[in-house]
Amino acid sequence: MTTALFPDLVVNGEEVPHALIAAETQNQDAPRGKPGIAWRKAADAVAIRTLLLQEARSRNVSAVPREVGKGRFETEEEALIRSLLETEVETHPPSEAEVHAEWQKDPSRFRAPPLWEVSHILCACDPRDEAGRQHALARAEAIATRAAHDSAGFAALAARESDCGSKAAGGALGQLGPGDTVPEFESSLRTLAEGEITKAPVLTRNGYHVIRLDACAEGEVLPFDVVRDRIALALEKTNWARQARTFVSRLIEASEIEGADIGRA
Structure with a gap:
């Protein structure tokens, strides 16, 4: 039953069970005594997950769960979302000039351990x-x-x-x-x-x-050649995350969402 604090979440006509949002609240930070804040954050996260699953299924994406730790495997839903993003989000390694420019911003960020x-x-x-x-x-x-x-x-x-x-x-x-x-x-x-x-x-x-x-x-500043691969990997991850957010934003704009802040104009 919907309330002002805990509204129903509906994503493109699909009503999401309250139990899924309640389970997600444990992963969200919120001030003590403010359950509504945790619920809204959880609703946003669940809405995005629901959108991604809807998109994956509409495209007939198939995926086999991967091992993510010793004896631990992705769930079917996690595998579907990963496979969708792997298909949609394409990244390229940064150029040497981009990596060097990032290092030059502040070489003192890259030090040996203290x-x-x-x-x-x-x-x-x-x-x-x-x-x-x-x-x-x-x-x-x-x-x-x-x-x-x-x-x-x-x-x-x-x-x-x-x-x-x-x-x-x-x-x-x-x-x-x-x-x-x-x-x-x-x-x-x-x-x-x-x-x-x-x-x-x-x-x-x-x-x-x-x-x-x-x-x-304090650890000495490391030369560029030592930290080059680390910087390149960080830039590639940042670019991937940016493109993934853009993809999710497009899904949100094309969707009808009730009960989550991301669905508000």
Whole structure:
């Protein structure tokens, strides 16, 4: 039953079940307590998928589902949409001049990975244990406050307080590069200046960390020959996405859609 918040979705006379839109809402970002926003985003996504499937079937497109991961295959609908887009969207590799022009816009974008020298103090806990997590957080916050007032004493503080084996080295973890630690830890490193200590403890699967970035060596700018293939692939993907959006826009303009924002004039 249609409502102002959850209207029926009808694409070229085909009524889409509410259950399909409801399932899609879990993939859409929306503010807490604003289900109507998630529903509208989901309705747009489902409307586009429906349009593509209608077009594929009208053209009698056939497709065999491909393996997309170990033991995981496309659904029949995913295979149909892929095959349709492969037929409709044609891309060509960018020219050498185009690739070089993209690199010249800002060669500093293309660098070798950075290296960080890092020390930390760990207050270990299982994040799934609420009581243990709160206790570890309180400890870590107190340690972070002490470290902020005495950065030079960080190693001694780590030796006394850390639950990590690195305490024997004053909390020093040595040099780390991208991928050497868990994502939450690495993300915090990218926000710190040399000598800076995290203002708030960082939670990972191991517990709360108070982190100090001891030194940072930014990766050197890579020469064009090293990054040429990477740039060419990125340009080709961008061009493909642009053409795919143009194709979908043409389908929308030629369609009658009710219950989705993309169908509005």
